Amino acid sequence: MKRIYLAVFAAMTALSGAASAQDFVQSGSDAKLPGTEGKAIYNAICSGCHMAAGxxxxxxxxxxxxxxNANLEVPDYPIYLIINGQKAMPPVGDVMDDAQIAAVVNYIRHDLGNNFEGETTAEDVAAAR
Structure with missing residues (x-):
């Protein structure tokens, strides 16, 4: 399963252009991304399919x-999709910790042409796992 995540991660990173593979180098047995900024994580993982400007x-x-996207108004929706995946979207919650998922959710809800209220926290993500 880890190989699938790493293959998806590598493909997304190669396609995103905005973040280089060096930004999120996997080393040793650590299966989590080391980055913490929502935009950088989005560029490395999400933008390959959803595009740089979303x-x-x-x-x-x-x-x-x-x-x-009005579906992003409630943070529970993107949290669920990131953790569990759906259809063509793979579950990528295993390569991010709760704070990283919260950062990505905040980025897509507050940027990319969205301006939804409220901040998602790592505790919100932990409750959804």
């Missing part, structure tokens, strides 16, 4: 836009 993409599959 506009989404269609091609080998349909990757919904995150920019202007």
């Amino acid at each position: 506009e989404g993409a269609t091609g080998a599959g349909h990757y919904p836009a995150l920019a202007g």
Whole structure:
């Protein structure tokens, strides 16, 4: 299972362009990403499918836009999808700790053309696991 996550991570990093592979080098037995900034994590993992500005993409599959996405108003929705995945989106919660997931959720809810209220915390993510 770890190989799948690392393969997805490597592919997403290669496609994102905004963050280099050096930003999130995996070493030793640590299976978690070392970065903590929501935008950097988004660029390394999410932007390969959802695009850098969150506009989404269609091609080998349909990757919904995150920019202007009303489904992100409630943070429980993206928390669930990041942890568990759905359809073409793999579950990536195992490669991020609770604080990293909260940072990504805050980034997609407050940036990318979104301006939803409230901050997601690591405790919110822990409660959803």
